[in-house]
Amino acid sequence: MPEKARRADQRARRASSLSSEPIDLGQLPDLLGYALRRAQVAVFRDFLKCFAKFDIRPVQYGILTVIELNPGLKQQQVCRALGIRRANFVTLLDDLERRGLAERGPSATDQRANALYLTEKGKALMRQLRKVNKAHEDRIAASLSPAKRRFLIQLLDQIELSAEAPNE
Amino acid sequence: MPEKARRADQRARRASSLSSEPIDLGQLPDLLGYALRRAQVAVFRDFLKCFAKFDIRPVQYGILTVIELNPGLKQQQVCRALGIRRANFVTLLDDLERRGLAERGPSATDQRANALYLTEKGKALMRQLRKVNKAHEDRIAASLSPAKRRFLIQLLDQIELSAEAPNE
DNA sequence: TATTGTTATACTCTATAACTATA
DNA sequence: TATAGTTATAGAGTATAACAATA
Numbered sequence A, B: 001m002p003e004k005a006r007r008a009d010q011r012a013r014r015a016s017s018l019s020s021e022p023i024d025l026g027q028l029p030d031l032l033g034y035a036l037r038r039a040q041v042a043v044f045r046d047f048l049k050c051f052a053k054f055d056i057r058p059v060q061y062g063i064l065t066v067i068e069l070n071p072g073l074k075q076q077q078v079c080r081a082l083g084i085r086r087a088n089f090v091t092l093l094d095d096l097e098r099r100g101l102a103e104r105g106p107s108a109t110d111q112r113a114n115a116l117y118l119t120e121k122g123k124a125l126m127r128q129l130r131k132v133n134k135a136h137e138d139r140i141a142a143s144l145s146p147a148k149r150r151f152l153i154q155l156l157d158q159i160e161l162s163a164e165a166p167n168e
Numbered sequence C: 001t002a003t004t005g006t007t008a009t010a011c012t013c014t015a016t017a018a019c020t021a022t023a
Numbered sequence D: 001t002a003t004a005g006t007t008a009t010a011g012a013g014t015a016t017a018a019c020a021a022t023a
Helices: A002-016 A030-050 A059-067 A077-082 A086-098 A121-142 A146-162 B002-016 B032-050 B056-069 B075-083 B087-099 B120-140 B146-162
Strands: A102-106 A112-117 B101-108 B114-120
Touching: A030 A059, A030 A121, A030 B032, A030 B056, A030 B120, A030 B146, A059 A077, A059 A102, A059 A112, A059 A121, A059 B032, A059 B114, A077 A086, A077 A112, A086 A102, A112 A121, A121 B032, A121 B146, A146 B032, A146 B120, A146 B146, B032 B056, B032 B120, B056 B075, B056 B087, B056 B101, B056 B114, B056 B120, B075 B087, B075 B114, B087 B101, B114 B120
Parallel strands: none
Antiparallel strands: A102 A112, B101 B114
């Protein structure tokens, strides 16, 4: 049945294409990385469309969420939690601060570190964003039962742990 | 049980961190986009490590596969099959051609188009890459039973179809 | 008019090295 | 010595606009 399902899937892809020629993707549709990549790109595309009028990207939503739930966190802690490099985080936070959504404050215990907080404007935006995210999440999970959706996330976590860990 | 599983997962993430403070990720671990992104990044990192000595990235493996299985295809057809923009494909193909792995030939039916083929060197490389890919795939799927792995891919395909389709 | 390949361009993501000021 | 934040930089992914040649 799995091989049969694969063929059916390939037929579906062909049918949705504008091309008249059938294109053989070989093993690609059976590879986890291929399926993961395509699904992730599709979901992010949907996310960007839903959040377009707020000019918020997935990584920004993640940062705002972590700062809101953990006020006073250091930049490095946010970076570790979300898998962002320290160097790349600076520009991301600069942007959120410039837009008046988040702010760097002094740390009580470490003069090198910044303590991060959401502004009132940032908290107000998050109340809106959570609703938008709910609509987005419901749409991309529309074809999945709640049980399947939870199972999918569980499988994805297993995959993440099986693969290689980053360096830093 | 799902809520319980989520908490256990968050504890696991904390334990693997170097930080002593527990960081609340809120709903993030329950979002498909978040889990998808993290899994995809981890899998690609593993892929890059496995293919490093061949200097092959996932998109290049996909292009070589499609050209090998469908000799004579036009650039636009490869682009549609793999979700690559025409403009971005030019540089990718330039590189493969410069390395002597693929080549642009004249199309018998359309003088605007290029017919794409693998060189003998490209075919020989693919014989090696398929073995490397098998090892890579086995590793990232090590924690999954064959049935779970197939089910995961099926769910990912559903997700892809539920999300928004691209413009072009 | 539409399509194919191409060039130019821009923005984001990912990554490394190196600097400064603190610890 | 090590860590926190920063700057500079580079490569890769993604995207749009516009052009010449051809359909």
